[in-house]
């Protein structure tokens with residue numbers, strides 16, 4: 001329960017709505033509680049009008065409002081009194097129902113508002129967290145928190161709370177009137193109710209455990225199906241359809257067996273509940289009947305009818321205790337998970353007095369060392385590099401040599417373990433994160449495009465740019481012609497529900513997205529790997545013009561000999577092993593010269609074939 005304290009701030013925020021909901025529950029119950037008393041009056045009145053009736057010396061206790069009504073109707077005839085009672089029963093039922101409607105409108109709506117606020121709180125915290133956090137937590141887990149966990153907490157802030165207040169109000173009203181009427185009868189007829197609550201709580205827990213298991217199996221099944229759809233090409237090319245079907249069938253069978261098990265339990269549970277509730281009514285009539293036959297007990301047929309109604313009113317809320325308790329338990333576990341997550345401080349955050357400079361693009365890496373927190377891989381070792389404003393630098397190296405890590409550090413996705421990175425002489429840690437990232441355009445190696453139009457994707461980081469700018473960016477990225485061949489041109493939807501783009505098209509749209517930001521610094525991370533040689537040349541020529549005054553870091557596996565880099569840096573195992581201009585490195589005859597030679601041979605053989 002202590003974990004749920006975290007939602008108190010929302011209760012405070014919606015306190016007036018909550019208070020209104022509370023009042024409506026009380027009023028709804030009050031109008032309901034009047035009905036058994038009127039029923040008693042009617043039954044007793046009818047009984048006393050029967051021939052051979054022997055009057056009993058019984059003093060009835062009525063609610064002040066009911067008592068006042070009977071006093072006012074003292075002069076009415078028998079028939080008039082019965083009609084009046086019928087009308088009052090109808091009106092109280094309507095009024096009670098109306099307040100119940102208002103209760104749901106306040107408490108359930110409040111829970112929806114809290115759910116909305118909490119989802120936003122979780123989502124905005126997600127946005128703050130660093131790359132290491134995303135590496136540690138699976139997407140499924142992150143999705144669960146914002147959907148499943150938040151909706152379980154809503155079951156606490158809405159239904160559970162409403163049933164709890166309702167239960168307290170119903171018990172309060174019913175027991176007060178029952179005890180005033182006949183304490184001993186009250187004790188007997190209420191005795192089975194705690195047992196009912198305990199049984200329901202117990203069975204409910206079993207149902208909950210089984211439902212959880214089914215939920216997990218369903219999630220497994222969905223993931224298996226989803227993987228099959230995404231990997232259908234691999235499955236078909238490896239002729240693994242049968243094996244995949246067998247795998248799916250096994251999971252499906254497990255799900256079926258568990259779901260049937262739950263259905264069987266529920267098939268026994270619900271009728272048993274009706275039986276227990278029916279038994280309480282029977283018990284009330286039996287004990288009440290016994291008392292009414294005992295002279296001087298003060299129990300009339302009307303009292304029995306009244307008590308039967310009270311017991312029926314109590315059974316649903318009492319049976320909901322078990323249900324409500326397990327709802328609160330689940331909400332508490334979910335809130336615990338949410339609290340753990342919300343208390344996770346982002347490792348990368350703005351320094352207290354972070355500054356907001358306009359950067360010109362003089363980048364300095366000074367003796368930087370970096371170890372990935374989870375794998376312990378030492379990705380950059382004593383890395384120092386000075387990139388002057390406007391310089392174009394190529395970073396080349398074997399796979400896993402630390403090239404992408406360099407870009408990640410420059411964007412402050414991680415902080416270096418030792419050493420420092422600065423721009424225009426200011427350590428990155430002292431620059432406001434948002435401003436830093438705004439002033440660097442990054443084209444990642446693993447391109448990600450949203451399910452949106454081509455224009456929407458290109459404008460992603462520069463929402464207010466004109467359509468002309470979008471077109472210009474696609475011209476620079478040499479993808480304009482292809483976009484114009486799509487049926488919807490720039491308005492074509494791409495991604496899951498739209499056109500499937502080739503790897504090269506994705507890369508070039510991603511380049512256009514980076515160029516449209518028009519920042520002073522750009523980092524291209526191996527973003528031409530899926531582009532053919534002639535398009536590559538075209539893009540490089542365009543980039544040369546575009547990057548004229550900008551600082552550019554181009555990470556690549558291929559050597560762009562046409563591009564006049566100010567520096568070419570060769571990385572190996574996180575260290576700089578060669579650095580210089582193209583001709584110097586060729587003369588050194590090291591890894592760069594070897595790579596260049598391989599590339600030349602490959603191009604030569606491609607031309608010949």
Ligand SMILES: Nc1ncnc2c1ncn2[C@@H]1O[C@H](COP(=O)(O)OP(=O)(O)OP(=O)(O)O)[C@@H](O)[C@H]1O
Nearest residue numbers: 135372375377379398399400401402403404405406
């Ligand atoms: N997020 C990460 N968490 C843990 N280790 C990582 C992470 N990213 C990269 N590494 C490791 O750090 C080392 C350097 O990786 P990096 O991605 O910088 O290499 P790269 O030179 O860009 O390789 P490639 O050319 O294949 O993209 C590798 O050994 C890699 O396994």
